[in-house]
Amino acid sequence: MIKFILKFLLLAMVLFVGVFIGMEKAHQGMQDMKGYEDTSLPPPVHVSEGEDGKIEAALLGSEINHTEELAQKKKELEDLETYNFISSMGKTFSSFVKEATKNIIDFLMGLFKE
Known part of the structure; x- marks a missing residue:
């Protein structure tokens, strides 16, 4: 495999x-x-070395810069303070199922021990 x-x-x-x-x-x-x-038709994959020695890459005309994009997205997620009703319902339901399953297993184990 x-x-x-x-x-x-x-x-x-x-x-x-x-x-x-x-x-x-x-x-x-x-x-x-x-x-x-x-010049209006950029190459699909372009890799070059910048003036500061960093490697710059472009894929299908858009610049690839992961560090700045990740920092920006992380900041946006931290600034986003909304209440998601569906997410909270899912968390509540999952905790209910988890506790119910635990109680059923504990009950069955109690029957088998006796």
């Missing part, structure tokens, strides 16, 4: 990289058909 999972993950990674290679080849083909380089 482990061999299958490893083979599957390897194949999935190869296919994933193949998709990006195909997108790059299609981009080159589009430029070749036009006969000139169009």
Whole structure:
């Protein structure tokens, strides 16, 4: 089973990289058909080194910057102080089911001990 999972993950990674290679080849083909380089048509995958030595990447025209995005999303979630009725109902229901299951198991164990 482990061999299958490893083979599957390897194949999935190869296919994933193949998709990006195909997108790059299609981009080159589009430029070749036009006969000139169009700046409005950015490359699908672009990786470069910035002035400060950091590696900058862009995927399908959007910049990839995880540290700033994660910090921004974390701040937004911390600032968000709303009451979610469905979530609180789910928590209440799950605690009820948990306690009921615990009591049933304790009751059955009490019957089997005697």
